Amino acid sequence: MPPRGAIPGPEPTRISRRTLIRAAAGAAAAGLVHTRADALERPVERGALQVGLEDAPQEVGRLPSELGSRAPGEELRRVIYRNRLSGGSLSPIHRLEGRITPADLHFERHHGGIPDIDPERYELLIHGMVERPTVFRLADLKRFPAESRIHFVECSGNGNGVYRRSGIPRELTAQMIDGLLSTSEWTGVALGTLLREVGVRPEATWFLAEGADSAHLARSVPIEKAWDDAMIVYAQNGEAIRPEQGYPARLLLPGWEGNSQVKWIRRIELTDRPVMTREETSKYTDPLKDGTARQFSFVMDAKSIITFPSYPYVLPERGWWEIRGLAWTGRGRITGVEVSADGGRTWQAAELQEPVQLRATTVFRHLWRWEGGEALLMSRATDETGYVQPTLAQLVEARGAGSTYHANHVRAWKVESDGQVFFGLGEVS
Amino acid sequence: MSGGAVARGRTRRWLAMGAGMLAWGCASGGRPPAGAGGRVARFGFGRPAPADLVAAWDIDVGPDGAGLPPGRGTPEGGAQVFATRCAACHGPTGTEGPYDRLVGREPREGFPFGRSPRLRAMRTVGNYWPYATTLFDYIRRAMPQNDPGSLTADQTYAVIAWILYRNEIVGSGAVMDAGSLVRVRMPARGRFVRDDRTGGRVIR
Numbered sequence: 133m134p135p136r137g138a139i140p141g142p143e144p145t146r147i148s149r150r151t152l153i154r155a156a157a158g159a160a161a162a163g164l165v166h167t168r169a170d171a172l173e174r175p176v177e178r179g180a181l182q183v184g185l186e187d188a189p190q191e192v193g194r195l196p197s198e199l200g201s202r203a204p205g206e207e208l209r210r211v212i213y214r215n216r217l218s219g220g221s222l223s224p225i226h227r228l229e230g231r232i233t234p235a236d237l238h239f240e241r242h243h244g245g246i247p248d249i250d251p252e253r254y255e256l257l258i259h260g261m262v263e264r265p266t267v268f269r270l271a272d273l274k275r276f277p278a279e280s281r282i283h284f285v286e287c288s289g290n291g292n293g294v295y296r297r298s299g300i301p302r303e304l305t306a307q308m309i310d311g312l313l314s315t316s317e318w319t320g321v322a323l324g325t326l327l328r329e330v331g332v333r334p335e336a337t338w339f340l341a342e343g344a345d346s347a348h349l350a351r352s353v354p355i356e357k358a359w360d361d362a363m364i365v366y367a368q369n370g371e372a373i374r375p376e377q378g379y380p381a382r383l384l385l386p387g388w389e390g391n392s393q394v395k396w397i398r399r400i401e402l403t404d405r406p407v408m409t410r411e412e413t414s415k416y417t418d419p420l421k422d423g424t425a426r427q428f429s430f431v432m433d434a435k436s437i438i439t440f441p442s443y444p445y446v447l448p449e450r451g452w453w454e455i456r457g458l459a460w461t462g463r464g465r466i467t468g469v470e471v472s473a474d475g476g477r478t479w480q481a482a483e484l485q486e487p488v489q490l491r492a493t494t495v496f497r498h499l500w501r502w503e504g505g506e507a508l509l510m511s512r513a514t515d516e517t518g519y520v521q522p523t524l525a526q527l528v529e530a531r532g533a534g535s536t537y538h539a540n541h542v543r544a545w546k547v548e549s550d551g552q553v554f555f556g557l558g559e560v561s
Numbered sequence: 562m563s564g565g566a567v568a569r570g571r572t573r574r575w576l577a578m579g580a581g582m583l584a585w586g587c588a589s590g591g592r593p594p595a596g597a598g599g600r601v602a603r604f605g606f607g608r609p610a611p612a613d614l615v616a617a618w619d620i621d622v623g624p625d626g627a628g629l630p631p632g633r634g635t636p637e638g639g640a641q642v643f644a645t646r647c648a649a650c651h652g653p654t655g656t657e658g659p660y661d662r663l664v665g666r667e668p669r670e671g672f673p674f675g676r677s678p679r680l681r682a683m684r685t686v687g688n689y690w691p692y693a694t695t696l697f698d699y700i701r702r703a704m705p706q707n708d709p710g711s712l713t714a715d716q717t718y719a720v721i722a723w724i725l726y727r728n729e730i731v732g733s734g735a736v737m738d739a740g741s742l743v744r745v746r747m748p749a750r751g752r753f754v755r756d757d758r759t760g761g762r763v764i765r
Contacts, residue, residue: 217706244703257610257618265610272606296678329603340621346709348702350621399618408624408692410699414684417753419674425689425749429756463760517760530764532675 165452165499168229171445208237211307217245218347220287222311225458226439231282231485231493233314235369240376241287241312243411244347247396251372251380256364260339260401263331270380273364276321276329281363281386282492284460286432287312288389288416288537295539297528300558302546306442309543309555313458315493318373318384320365323358327402336402340409341383344398351392352406353385354428361386361491364397387462387491388430389537391416421532432462434521435540436469436496436513447551450504455482460493461515468514469496475508475544475560476523482511507547508556524557620710622698626743629697633738634719636726642716643723646705655727660706664727672752687728691753693745696721718742 202208208228210221220241223233233239251270259265290312294300332355339358342350353362363384366373373379378395385393391411406412406428418426436459441447455473459466465488470479485495496511512521522530524541546556622628634642644653651657655664665685674680674689686696700717703709712720722737725745735741758765 244706244709255614257614259610259615259619265615266607267610267614268607275606276604329607342618342621342702346703346706348620348709350698350702401619401621403623405623405625407621407698408695409621410695410703413692413695413753414686414690419672421675423672423675423752424754425672425674425752426756426758427753429758431756431758431760433758433760515760518762519760520762522764526764534673534675534677534680536681 165454166447166449167454168440168445168456171441171447171453173444173446208234210237210239211311213308218243220312222307223314224307225311225313225437226306226442226445228439231315231458231495232369233316235316235371235374235377238285238314238316238368238374238377239287239312241390242345242347242376242395243349243391244345246376247345248375249344249380249396254380254398256381256397256400258326258330258400258402260403261333261336262327262402263333264329266330268326270366273321273326273366273381276325278319279322279363280317280319280367281361282315282317282489283384283386284313284315284432284491284493285384285390285393286314286460288391288429288432289539291435291539291541291543292536294543294555294557295524295527295535295541297524297533298558300555302443302554302556302558304443304555306437306439310437312390313460313493315460316368317370318363318365319367319370320363320381320384323362323364323383323400326364326400327358332402335404338403338406340399340401340403340407341392341394341397342399342401343378343394344396349391349394349411350407350409351394351411352403352409352428353392353430355402357385357388357430385430387432387464389416389432392430416537418531418535418537420535429538430462432460433538433540434461434463434466434513434515434519435459436466436511436521437543438471438509438511438545441509441547441553442545443554445553447502447547447553449551450502452499452501455498455500455509455511457482457496457511458493459484459496459511459513460491461513461519462491463519464516465490466494466513467516469494470512470514471496471498471500472510472512473500473507476510476542479512502547504549506549508559509545509547510542510560512542524560620698620702622694622701624692624694624743626694626739629694629739629742630714631739632714632718633736634715634717634722635736636719636723636731636733638715639719639721639723639726642712642720646712646716647720650706655724663724666729666748672749685728686724687730687748689749691747691750693721693725693730693742693747696724697742 208224212221223237223239254270256268291310294309337355338352340352364381365384366381382395383393383397418429438457440456455471459469469482471482472479482496482498488494514520522541527541544556544560546554546559650660651663656662663686666687718737722735725731
């Protein structure tokens with residue numbers, strides 16, 4: 133819940149002295165350790181406000197309802213970053229708790245708008261280098277043995293807005309930087325089960341996954357992923373997946389870049405080579421400084437971001453605060469997250485929220501005592517392969533400044549001495 | 562077919578599948594049902610894919626030309642198609658936008674896109690696309706954005722011929738069809754490499 137006297141609202145770029153004073157007064161009654169709820173989001177102008185407990189008349193409550201709704205003031209929103217057919221929206225990761233993204237706040241990225249598909253008429257065709265080309269209805273997919281697994285989905289372009297060495301903006305939220313990341317419990321059928329059903333011929337080494345959207349988005353995927361952990365999923369966090377997430381069924385390739393996890397999937401064709409679609413040639417490839425471009429760069433490398441304190445939160449007083457964030461890797465499990473409050477000079481291990489799961493986001497937390505001066509907060513994740521989340525300088529050195537995707541470098545937040553927090557990557561030397 | 566015949570048919574299929582299934586025995590992707598004698602089998606869900614459905618949906622075109630339909634087109638014909646169906650988004654000469662820039666060979670030397678973020682907006686068919694067949698695949702599946710799949714095969718070949726001509730990859734008299742399109746060598750063809758990131762201590 134929001135701190136008393138604070139109303140989440142649009143995020144302005146300035147904070148008044150009056151606001152800071154009120155913030156400090158409001159926080160004085162807080163306990164020793166401050167959490168995100170004690171911090172303030174700008175603005176905190178008093179407007180139409182919920183009734184405070186002390187003011188509440190003794191009224192009877194509301195009756196049961198068939199569909200719940202969020203409490204007033206808790207209606208979070210995605211941010212639409214490109215409002216067109218090939219567009220998307222960002223998930224408010226800085227205002228969520230835990231690892232699961234509410235389905236209606238899951239980020240969006242689509243290439244031809246969101247189709248309306250009749251689930252009764254939906255069909256998935258599997259053909260090509262198979263013994264028995266087969267069409268599955270949604271009811272057929274649901275009849276196969278089901279699995280539920282928690283996995284993140286991240287757009288490979290997530291964070292590329294801060295893959296730059298100069299002119300890095302300060303007034304950026306974690307949502308604006310890395311909001312193309314969401315985590316759900318997905319339920320569906322293992323793709324391997326479907327491939328056994330149709331009988332894959334030995335010469336098949338790839339499959340083409342194609343959507344029923346107007347872009348018919350298509351990606352070629354190595355068949356090993358199908359036998360490993362790929363799924364056709366029809367449910368998300370307990371209910372049918374949302375239209376913008378691929379209703380009634382999508383491909384899930386745990387830990388791989390989002391665009392390869394084709395939504396509204398209507399066709400899988402087994403092949404002996406990639407099709408070289410536009411998305412895997414001209415778009416989702418990574419030009420490198422040596423004059424080549426990396427292709428089929430599916431795996432999302434280890435990454436983390438502090439979601440609190442972050443812009444536009446304000447720390448109203450010094451003392452203990454809990455640094456919180458998310459870490460994830462497409463290569464397995466996160467094995468550690470380190471946090472620095474001094475711009476990377478010293479690091480301390482953060483606590484990982486159990487259970488740490490395969491190709492799922494992991495929440496990390498670290499108690500930090502803010503003494504009131506300036507601080508530069510950073511986090512870096514390590515995964516089970518020993519990979520350590522790189523710095524921006526390391527990534528630029530390895531790939532070049534013009535590389536486009538997989539910008540998983542360490543992020544930073546600058547805490548000013550007055551408690552304001554800004555995106556601080558521009559201050560990292 | 563009698564019930565006995567169905568059962569015999571299934572038994573034959575199980576036996577035929579046995580060898581293949583052994584190879585998959587260690588895969589973790591999904592659970593097969595247990596059949597007689599511990600042999601794995603199919604569930605029998607779904608229906609055989611009708612040939613007309615496969616024909617209607619199988620729209621991809623591979624780098625080997627597989628999937629290219631009959632038809633032909635020239636830059637001259639493609640200019641008209643482009644002006645009426647494409648120019649509103651890509652600009653009259655394929656360079657103005659507002660959406661993706663399609664035409665342009667600059668920078669001609671060295672494929673320097675990895676070095677500067679400023680070059681991202683300069684990527685075109687002529688300087689970045691490795692396969693000409695991708696043009697047919699993509700236009701047929703997704704273009705024009707307001708009416709995907711509405712171009713005929715001849716119109717598609719023609720507009721591809723125009724785009725390749727404007728990029729100085731084919732001549733003004735080139736005829737694009739299933740045979741010639743697959744032989745077009747794109748300038749960026751040799752630039753693409755497979756992902757070499759492996760995890761571990763190395764940053765790539």
